Amino acid sequence: MKDKTFLMIPGPTPVPESVLLDMAKHPIGHRSSEFAKILESVYADLKYVFQTKNDVIVYTASGTGAMDAALSNLVNPGDKVLSLVIGNFGQRWAKIAAALGAEVDIIEVEPGKAIDPKTLKEKLDSDVNKEIKIVTLTQNETSTGVTNDVKTLVSMIREHGALSVVDGVTSLGAMTCKMDEWGIDVLVSGSQKGFMIPPGLSFLAANERAWEVQKQCKRPDFYFNWETNRKSVIANSTAFTPAVNLIVALKTALDMIKEEGLDNIIIRHEKIAKGLREAIRAIGLKLFVENDSIASTSITAVLPPDNITVPDIRKTLKEDYDIVVANGQNQLKDKIFRIGTLGFVSQRDAITAVGSLEAALHKLGHKFELGQGVAALIKYLNK
Ligand SMILES: Cc1ncc(COP(=O)(O)O)c(C=O)c1O
Secondary structure, eight states, X not given: OTTOXXXXXXXXXXXXXXXXXXXXXXXXXXXXXHHHHHHHHHHHHHHHHHTOSSOEEEESSOHHHHHHHHHXXXXXXXXXXXXXXXXXXXXXXXXXXXXXXXXXXXXXXXXXXXXXXXXXXXXXXXXXXXXXXXXXXXXXXXXXXXXXXXXXXXXHHHHHTOEEEEXXXXXXXXXXXXXXXXXXXXXXXXXXXXXXXXXXXXXXXXXXXXXXXXXXXSSOOSXXXXXXXXXHHHTTSOSSOOXXXXXXXXXXXXXXXXXXXXXXXXXXXXXXXXXXXXXXXXXXXXXXXXXXXXXXXXXXXXXXXXXXXXXXXXXXXXXXXXXXXXXXOGGGTTTOEEEEOOSSOOHHHHHHHHHHHHHHHHHTTOOSOTTHHHHHHHHHHTO
């Protein structure tokens, strides 16, 4: 059957119908008063999601664009950047910093683990001359389904004096991330995740400490220049022609986010992800991240059973049930599959996904008691 596809990948994520209808409208002029009103509301509501008083810049770019915008406004060649790497997206920060001529140092852990705050503390304590200028980190590592303790890590970075630059691409609008309260200096995110709209926009907020460093940046990027873009944010405008329909759609999505409330959204994500973990265990599959305390509440990575391959599971889910789950990335390709429960995802979707996964595994010959996964999930959700 056509048009039944359900994305359970970590982005793009499902999009509400009201948002899709906005995307289908005729574009409006980006210098019109009508659009300025929409921007005013979008800029205010982004602060709500970022939990910040700082201005939030909107870039017409994917999440990586905002990551690039973060470092290209802060890094001068030769600056020392420390990247905390727990997977591909943590690695991306290091690559961007290196491309900008930074001297990059890395703390890396094996996939499936989070950064141990003690390791960071030791590293920062050993930097007696305070040479490290920036520390990059990822709140939710999409490639493995691990969440870092950003609050603790950022407080250590603050104590040392370096700037913390945080990737909130698959955490904002899904997990707790309090930019101002936690003292995050720069925070970025992307539209096709917890924001429930298609890909194409990314967001960046920086606090006063970061703005001071930005002023010392010798060659800040032109398109991504914070100053140029912030001037427009203050004027309820944009520096360049934006993706007008995406911004109109974003207004609708942010209205939905406010109506549900950030706290409720975070609880919804937690409930669904934790219930899904119970279900996976009940089906007799192994979770890639066994430690519940560091497991993501928006992406769940699962190991296939012996003798059944990841491609076969993904293919059966897609062909028989129109559900798309993600493969592992790089060295984890075909070793894990990742189920996204991020953004516009309800309990019904989770029940459907687990039921379909059981059906697919049953067809592929996995030995387990049919129905146990759905039962475990429902019991958890109804607790
Ligand atoms: C944690 C994280 N950071 C950064 C990115 C990069 O975003 P994009 O692919 O939109 O450039 C992604 C994309 O999935 C991500 O999950």
